[in-house]
Amino acid sequence: MFSAIYFEQDVSDFALTQKTLHRFxxxxxxxxxxxxxxxxxxxxxxRLQKNKPALILARKHDHWVLPAPPGYGFGDGESYYFSHMLxxxxxxxxxxxxxxxxxxxxxxxxxxxxxxxxxxxxxxxxQSRNIYFYSGYDCDSLALEPFSRFTEYFVPLxxxxxxxxxxxxxxxxxxxxxLEMQPNPNCVIAYSFTxxxxxxxxxxxxPALEKRIEAVKKLQNSGWPVALRFEPLIFHQxxxxxxxxxxxxxxxxxxxxxxxxxxxxxxxIPNDYFANIVKLYPDEKFFASDFKKGQRLTSYExxxxxxxxxxxxxxxxxxxxxxxxxxxxxx
Amino acid sequence: xxxxxxxxxxxxxxxxxxxxxxxxxHTHGFPVYRNExxxxxxxxxxxxxxxxxxxxxxxxxxxxxxxxxxxxMSQCWLNVGIAGHRTLELGTAILAHRVSDAAxxxxxxxxxxxxxxxxxxxxxxxxxxxxxxxxxAAYDMEAVGFCAAASRFSSFELIHSLKVISDNQATxxxxxxxxxxxxxxxxQLLLINSLLHEFEKLQQTSMAMVVPPEDFYSLTERFRFTVxxxxxxxxxxxxxxxxxxxxxxxxxxxxxxxxxxxxLQALESHLQSKVFVC
Numbered sequence: 001m002f003s004a005i006y007f008e009q010d011v012s013d014f015a016l017t018q019k020t021l022h023r024f025x026x027x028x029x030x031x032x033x034x035x036x037x038x039x040x041x042x043x044x045x046x047r048l049q050k051n052k053p054a055l056i057l058a059r060k061h062d063h064w065v066l067p068a069p070p071g072y073g074f075g076d077g078e079s080y081y082f083s084h085m086l087x088x089x090x091x092x093x094x095x096x097x098x099x100x101x102x103x104x105x106x107x108x109x110x111x112x113x114x115x116x117x118x119x120x121x122x123x124x125x126x127q128s129r130n131i132y133f134y135s136g137y138d139c140d141s142l143a144l145e146p147f148s149r150f151t152e153y154f155v156p157l158x159x160x161x162x163x164x165x166x167x168x169x170x171x172x173x174x175x176x177x178x179l180e181m182q183p184n185p186n187c188v189i190a191y192s193f194t195x196x197x198x199x200x201x202x203x204x205x206x207p208a209l210e211k212r213i214e215a216v217k218k219l220q221n222s223g224w225p226v227a228l229r230f231e232p233l234i235f236h237q238x239x240x241x242x243x244x245x246x247x248x249x250x251x252x253x254x255x256x257x258x259x260x261x262x263x264x265x266x267x268x269i270p271n272d273y274f275a276n277i278v279k280l281y282p283d284e285k286f287f288a289s290d291f292k293k294g295q296r297l298t299s300y301e302x303x304x305x306x307x308x309x310x311x312x313x314x315x316x317x318x319x320x321x322x323x324x325x326x327x328x329x330x331x
Numbered sequence: 332x333x334x335x336x337x338x339x340x341x342x343x344x345x346x347x348x349x350x351x352x353x354x355x356x357h358t359h360g361f362p363v364y365r366n367e368x369x370x371x372x373x374x375x376x377x378x379x380x381x382x383x384x385x386x387x388x389x390x391x392x393x394x395x396x397x398x399x400x401x402x403x404m405s406q407c408w409l410n411v412g413i414a415g416h417r418t419l420e421l422g423t424a425i426l427a428h429r430v431s432d433a434a435x436x437x438x439x440x441x442x443x444x445x446x447x448x449x450x451x452x453x454x455x456x457x458x459x460x461x462x463x464x465x466x467x468a469a470y471d472m473e474a475v476g477f478c479a480a481a482s483r484f485s486s487f488e489l490i491h492s493l494k495v496i497s498d499n500q501a502t503x504x505x506x507x508x509x510x511x512x513x514x515x516x517x518x519q520l521l522l523i524n525s526l527l528h529e530f531e532k533l534q535q536t537s538m539a540m541v542v543p544p545e546d547f548y549s550l551t552e553r554f555r556f557t558v559x560x561x562x563x564x565x566x567x568x569x570x571x572x573x574x575x576x577x578x579x580x581x582x583x584x585x586x587x588x589x590x591x592x593x594x595l596q597a598l599e600s601h602l603q604s605k606v607f608v609c
Contacts, residue, residue: 003443004428004451028428028451030440038440041487047540048488048533051444197609236607278566283539288573289607 002106004028006038007057016110016148017057023147024055034058039086040103047280049104050091060109064118068134071329073167074188074227074261075132080122084109084150085139090171091204093286094232097138099273108144112153119157123164133158136169136190145174152177158186169229173207173215183223188260190227191216193250195242198234202286209246213253220258228254231265231328233308235289235300243312251319262320264312265328266305274298333369333407333530334388334481338376338473341512342412346371349520361387369527378432378456378476381410385480405537407489407530408481411523413497413515414454414471415504417464420496424519426526427454427492430474439478442487445529448522454492460504469494489533493526495519544568546579556591564591567598574605 005024009031011017021029032038035058068079086107087097098104109115123131135141135154145151151168155178158166167188178189194202196209207215220226228250236242269277271293278287292301299305309327316325337343343364346352352364352371361384364371370392374384385408392406419425428451430439443451453468454475455461461470474492481490495515498504516523546568550556556564571579579585583597 003445003447006440028443028447030428030453032440037438041440043482043486043490044442045486045488045537045540048444048486048536049442051488051533051536052446054442201609234607236609238609242609278569280540282544282566282569283573285573286607288570288602289605290603 002027002055003052004030004054005057006030006032006035006054006105008032008035008059011057011059011110014057014110016108016112020055020057020108020147032056035107038103039105039107040101042102044102045280046098046102046104053087054105056105056107057110058107059111060114064115065122065133068132068137073132073134073328074263074326075130075165077130077132077163078122078126079132079134080119081134081137082115082119083138084112084115084135084148084154085144087138088140089143090140090206092206093202093204093277093281093284094234094267094269096269096273098280099269099276106139106144108148112150116154116157119154119164123161126163130163130165132165132167134167134169136167140170140172141168142170142172142174142178145172145177149177151181155181155184155187159184161186167227171203171206171212173211175215175219178224179218179222183225185225188225188227189216189219190229190261192229192231193246194230194232194234195239195246196249197238197242198236202234209249213250216250217253220255225260226254226258227260228262229265229328230312231263232267233264233305233312234267234286235304235308239308240311244315247315247319256320259320259324261324261326262316263326263328264309264316266299266309268297268299270296271298332392333409333527333534334385334392335369335371336374336381336384336388336408336410336473336477337371337516338374338381338412339512340373341509342516343371343373344513345517345520346411346523349517349524358387358391363388363391368531374473374477376472377458378473378479380476381473382476382480385477385484389480389484405489405534405541406485407534408477408485408491409523409526409530410474410477410492411516412471412473412492412494413507413512414469414494415461415464415498416452416469416496417467417500419450419452419469419499421499421502422515422518423496424449424522425452425454425469425494425496426450427452427469427474427494429453430478430492431455432475433457437475437479439475439482439490440487441478441491444488444533448525448529449493452494454494460498462503464500469496486537489530489537491526493519493523544572546571550579550585550594553585554588554591554594560591560595563595564598567595567602570602570605571598574602 065082355363362373374380456475
């Protein structure tokens, strides 16, 4: 699964480190001082590393929980995001991570308790006002679940606070631990979807669409709040037919009345990240089509965005109540 | 191109013979051997010699070209040699997963992006042959210089150091002769071959990121592009070749264009409304 496991000597005694090293005994295990020695150094190539990334077990020393970008998420109160992991086991060609890092190794921060403490502190400060936490911004929330047992640690934090919500953003079908737990009404499992043709072309290593729908069904049936995220909307030939087909596939199999929320979001990527990604994949068809380079962000042309949003909203409103819909307007 | 760096002739000889490398007559300072796919240089002992050899080989294989966009980051570098280790058996081959000097002031982490064909170990480069093997690491004299220099030219996925254990606590380095060195490396030719095969695959991917697209040279010869325009042209041609699968001349009236600006405008206009097809 990993080409090597690097571990900060500082976290070698952590239970998660020990368990991980034990589980992957046959993989080279290399002690390091700080993850920055290995991760995101000069003379690294994201695309080449993606052939077989390494796992880095590290401690995050600060900034465990950060304010979410304005317009991100479903919350009507203060929003934060946190990343217990950097980089994703999937390889989605539209993902900003490819342009942000020179390295595609996975960094797993094993000091969960520091993240938890920061979350609890922020909840405490908010008292009775709503507060939202998002996981899955710099990684897939559930991807390493079989051994990180991330949900087992973090989901219970949200049981005791009525006004605090957690969204776990994912494309993973690793839901066994969630199914073994008592559903938590304040933890939303949010699945990202693109039409099947897009997924096959751009979302490499992501579980097949039907398998993900199956996972969503299981979670829904066992009582977990589930959300659907159509982010980013991908403009492509035949997009109308393909999005309609996707909506049909999903809403014919899921219980709409039990959905927590449904959202759409646009393709937006900082210009320098976009340039880095194009250097990695100059022959990628997706990037060869027309994009607009704005002052800070690369995106589709405004009229294309408007057309897609209008069409998808219209289609969604034929299938879901408006009050569970929101549009992610992250800029 | 795959570049192999060895310190000693006895480490190089089995590789030279196996891959039918021929000595290059036009080199100075270091013996250099090549065939069409690879170049081998014998650096001499020590980290400075290894670093110098890497620099020399890089300059030989990437002379300043007419192509200003050249980013020769796609060359592979393999350091092959013998090393001591406290416990590993003589003849064991290891790939370095960490390379440092004795004071650990310089540390490098070669990145494995393929299934490992052998054990891995830390390699520590020392000034003189190590006789006490203080920690569980392979001790050599070149790897750190090799990595320091090679990482200036290529990324760490393309830089590796393969060491064959020649001495350990039971068998002193004093037993090593030219023939012993040849045998130790010669017995690992299959492994070297499989590594080179992996390198070739990596190199192909790497080349895809840097090779200028079709038509780039013909257009830059025909029209005068500034450096900025060359960058624009390169990207437009990449998009073109991805979407059109045919040369520019077949779809654009190049004979009607008087300057580079017109070429860029025509390419942009042609690609403007292209939609992603899954």
